[in-house]
Amino acid sequence: MTSIDPRLAQQLRSAKPFLWLNPAYNNTAPMDQLPLSLQDIEDADARLRRFAPLLSSLFPELKEDNGLIESELIAISQMQQMIFPDLTGKLMIKADHALPVAGSIKARGGIHEVLCHCEALALEHGLLNNIDDDYLKLASEQARKLFNNYEIAVSSTGNLGLSIGIISAALGFKVVVHMSVEAKEWKKQRLRNRGVRVVEHADDYSAAVTAGRAQSDADPASYFVDDENSPRLFTGYAVAALRLKQQLAQQQVPVDAEHPLFVYIPCGVGGAPGGINFGLKQVFGSHVHCFFAEPTQAPCVLLGMQADSEDQLESVYQVGLKVDTEADGLAVSMASAWVCSVIKNILSGVFTVADDDLFRYLYRLHQTENIAIEPSAAAGFTGPLQITSSAAGLKYLQQHQLQPSLANATHLVWTTGGLFVPDEEMKKFQCRGKQLCNS
Ligand SMILES: *Cc1c(COP(=O)(O)O)cnc(C)c1O
Numbered sequence: 001m002t003s004i005d006p007r008l009a010q011q012l013r014s015a016k017p018f019l020w021l022n023p024a025y026n027n028t029a030p031m032d033q034l035p036l037s038l039q040d041i042e043d044a045d046a047r048l049r050r051f052a053p054l055l056s057s058l059f060p061e062l063k064e065d066n067g068l069i070e071s072e073l074i075a076i077s078q079m080q081q082m083i084f085p086d087l088t089g090k091l092m093i094k095a096d097h098a099l100p101v102a103g104s105i106k107a108r109g110g111i112h113e114v115l116c117h118c119e120a121l122a123l124e125h126g127l128l129n130n131i132d133d134d135y136l137k138l139a140s141e142q143a144r145k146l147f148n149n150y151e152i153a154v155s156s157t158g159n160l161g162l163s164i165g166i167i168s169a170a171l172g173f174k175v176v177v178h179m180s181v182e183a184k185e186w187k188k189q190r191l192r193n194r195g196v197r198v199v200e201h202a203d204d205y206s207a208a209v210t211a212g213r214a215q216s217d218a219d220p221a222s223y224f225v226d227d228e229n230s231p232r233l234f235t236g237y238a239v240a241a242l243r244l245k246q247q248l249a250q251q252q253v254p255v256d257a258e259h260p261l262f263v264y265i266p267c268g269v270g271g272a273p274g275g276i277n278f279g280l281k282q283v284f285g286s287h288v289h290c291f292f293a294e295p296t297q298a299p300c301v302l303l304g305m306q307a308d309s310e311d312q313l314e315s316v317y318q319v320g321l322k323v324d325t326e327a328d329g330l331a332v333s334m335a336s337a338w339v340c341s342v343i344k345n346i347l348s349g350v351f352t353v354a355d356d357d358l359f360r361y362l363y364r365l366h367q368t369e370n371i372a373i374e375p376s377a378a379a380g381f382t383g384p385l386q387i388t389s390s391a392a393g394l395k396y397l398q399q400h401q402l403q404p405s406l407a408n409a410t411h412l413v414w415t416t417g418g419l420f421v422p423d424e425e426m427k428k429f430q431c432r433g434k435q436l437c438n439s
Pocket of ligand 1: 104105106159160266267268269270271272273329330376377416417418
């Protein structure tokens with residue numbers, strides 16, 4: 001069964017929302033002991049910029065931003081006034097639900113990894129002479145012919161498949177996406193429409209990863225994007241921190257000892273929030289406090305953080321949970337052991353969220369700010385009150401002497417997906433949220 005602390009196991013099994021503080025969190029953790037550095041994030045950023053002209057030519061929606069895939073930083077003062085009247089400081093969202101091309105937080109990481117592979121092939125085969133060459137050459141017939149000899153494979157609960165499938169198909173690669181049981185039909189259809197081969201699995205995400213990895217490994221021309229073990233995904237996700245730093249400065253939102261930044265990020269296998277956590281720590285050090293949000297039915301990273309080594313890692317089934325959640329982007333039973341080891345000392349904590357709250361908050365966001373997001377993307381909204389009102393939250397504030405600066409704090413909720421949700425589905429989400437709010 002499980003070897004974790006019996007009280008924690010009991011708490012998890014009850015499937016009631018709570019805040020877990022990471023006992024290994026070290027607010028002044030030396031960042032030079034980690035397996036990746038700020039330079040790795042800057043390299044990923046530089047790669048995304050080298051490809052920007054090509055991306056702009058492949059995706060007209062990127063023209064305006066010259067091929068950069070970025071989302072807005074938005075103060076949601078209406079929602080703060082109406083829904084969080086007692087929250088001091090400033091409530092904001094990082095609007096990755098509207099990230100172009102992929103429609104979710106998976107855009108930066110997923111596209112970065114495919115571009116790494118694409119760039120390496122192009123250099124190896126002489127399509128590019130060096131990294132200062134004209135990347136628009138990669139849209140040529142000759143380049144597409146080359147890429148069509150290669151396959152890119154990935155396993156997904158939906159959104160990573162969209163990200164990898166869309167960019168790979170646009171570059172001319174063959175693509176296969178292994179979808180786990182929770183993947184929504186429209187996500188599969190969207191990929192098939194672009195010529196992506198979709199393999200449907202009757203099992204959960206971890207099983208789809210194992211199956212996808214095995215099939216890809218058997219074919220030398222196939223490259224597997226491995227969500228459980230990927231520094232390339234991770235550094236791509238981390239680029240968000242560099243962009244956020246700029247956006248905060250532009251909007252004159254300070255982050256320093258007197259102005260702490262609390263960040264709440266929905267979490268599945270851990271890669272996207274882990275990469276952002278890592279990037280934000282590089283950029284803001286002890287002034288940023290990162291908390292992940294997981295469904296009460298799938299707290300795999302919360303569990304993963306209890307393990308001291310990879311072979312100790314447990315799945316949520318081992319504490320009696322079922323991954324039974326409408327948050328398809330977060331429906332993961334087993335965390336990435338690699339990510340958990342990287343963020344061991346830099347993650348402040350994890351809070352769990354009931355499905356009903358996902359719908360309540362996605363409805364409230366739409367009602368007050370006219371912003372529509374998918375259920376997974378609403379998981380961060382219980383964060384600000386968990387930190388400022390729960391017993392564990394108050395303990396954290398006290399431990400880090402944050403009470404005096406709370407009035408100057410920024411609470412940043414990362415809204416992670418939703419752009420491509422069909423109107424019909426979005427209406428159903430809204431209805432369910434409205435009913436819950438009015439009952
Ligand atoms: C994938 C995803 C996440 C979490 O990312 P992981 O890398 O799986 O932890 C959060 N929100 C949405 C909408 C996602 O699709």
